[in-house]
Amino acid sequence: MIHGGKRLVGNVDISGAKNAALAIIPATLLAKGLCRVENIPDIRDVRLMMDIIRHLGASVRRLNTNTYEIDTTSITSHTVPDAMARKMRASYYFIGALLGRSGRAEVAMPGGCNFGVRPIDQHIKGFEALGARVKTENAVITASSRELLGGSVYFDLVSVGATINVMLAAVRAKGMTIIENAAKEPHIVDLANFLNLMGADVRGAGTDVIKIRGVESMHGCDYSIIPDQIEAGTYMVAAAATGGDVWVRNVIPKHLDSISAKLVESGIDVEEYDDSVHVIAHGRPLKCNIKTMPHPGFPTDMQPQFAAMLAIAEGTSIISEGIWDNRFRYVEQLLRMGASIQVEGKAAIIEGVPFLKGAPVRADDLRAGAAMVIAGLVARGTTTIEDIHLIERGYENILGKLTALGADISRIQDEDDDPNRVIPMVSSL
Ligand code: EPU
DSSP states (O other), X not given: OEXXXXXXXXEEEOOXXXXXXXXXXXXXXXXXXXXXXXXXXXXXHHHHHHHHHHHTTOEEXXXXXXXXXXXXXXXXXXXXXXXXXXXXXXXXXXXXXXXXXXXXXXXXXXXXXOSSOOOOHHHHHHHHHTTOEEEEETTEEEEEOSSOXXXXXXXXXXXXXXXXXXXXXXXXXXXXXXXXXOOOOHHHHHHHHHHHHTTOEEEOBTBSEEEEEOOSOOBOOEEEOOBOHHHHHHHHHHHHHTXXXXXXXXXXXXXXXXXXXXXXXXXXXXXXXXXXXEEEOOSSXXXXXXXXXXXXXXXXXXXXXXXXXXXXXXXEEEEEOSSOSXXXXXXXXXXXXXXXEEEETTEEXXXXXXXXXXXXXXXXXXXXXXXXXXXXXXXBSEEEEEOGGGGGGTOTTHHHHHHHTTXXXXXXXXXXXXXXXXXXXXXXX
């Protein structure tokens, strides 16, 4: 429940990147030895990922809120069952990681946010380029190979997931793999850095050609995950929408360039420092047009949050969605709060209104839920948001962080959601 109308003021510390952690946890399967990974966000998707890797036989120790030790030396299984896989999209990284480790993976079809059809043809194209046989039967993907051999793959479109999955499969394949038209997101680079620290030879991550020379074996390492670009962007927009003044700390400002540029266009001041950005808003934001694109373009995962802000901006804005077929489902919820938005195919035309009114709404997915939180913060009156477990898939301690910035937000009903349970820490650190 949010009582809106409070300016956000103060400091917020950004957690580790969800989408980097979700690639790095399965990547530990590629090494024999102990990986100690810091700055893992304390979110529901990470807990699900830890459940899967434990199910495969890994030993997982939680040293403190955000640090884990994962030892995959004695993996006993190469199968991720349906009940686990369908809870999240990133479960399909176990195909690449298990294939890379042992030449054999059996993973049920992944779930995840519903943005329309989410095909995996490019992942399969990549695995096949390395010589794997891949078949999908009864919603289970089976990939196998007696010996993976390096190969060339040119993706038909830029896919974060396919780039990561092929990297995972290729690092221990025999010979050189070349991935062309690769995704360039910061978490692709983070994964490459992690793999290289474990002894892999991955070059070019962050450009559209990645070259991977297969190595015979890999070893454990200590690593710290980069800050979450989208969590940072979400707090920046929340600050901007509420007319606030917020220091967003523990970030890599370069990763926020496309987000900062759009805020500046909306009349918000964004000052960059070494590892923080200071966001200062002066009254209502101004309209701006946005088109989502692969990195370094404007991220689709920030699109709903900007829509919530632009709903109260001066003037009419147009948002065009360039990645997903169906990412405007949340607009219906904003309309309940008095927004004036028309969706036409993959574009939304947002006519700014002076204010939103609190209403009961629902989180349709993770980022749509974040947009509802922002809308609730700016709205007059009380907003209640249902299905907040979807928000907790990707935002660590969102209630605590917003409360510290002066928001009036509280949980009024616990959801009976197993993955929200606390993973106990060991007392050794
Ligand atoms: N696509 C295909 N074939 C494929 C793979 C993708 O046609 O084999 C299409 C998709 O349908 C989509 C486009 O390619 O139209 C891009 O999809 P991509 O594979 O890049 O997305 P993803 O890997 O499934 C990740 C993030 C999403 C984020 C997208 C785009 C993770 C776990 N998920 O998804 O994050 O929206 O990249 O940046 O990394 C989120 O964090 O809220 C989230 C949904």
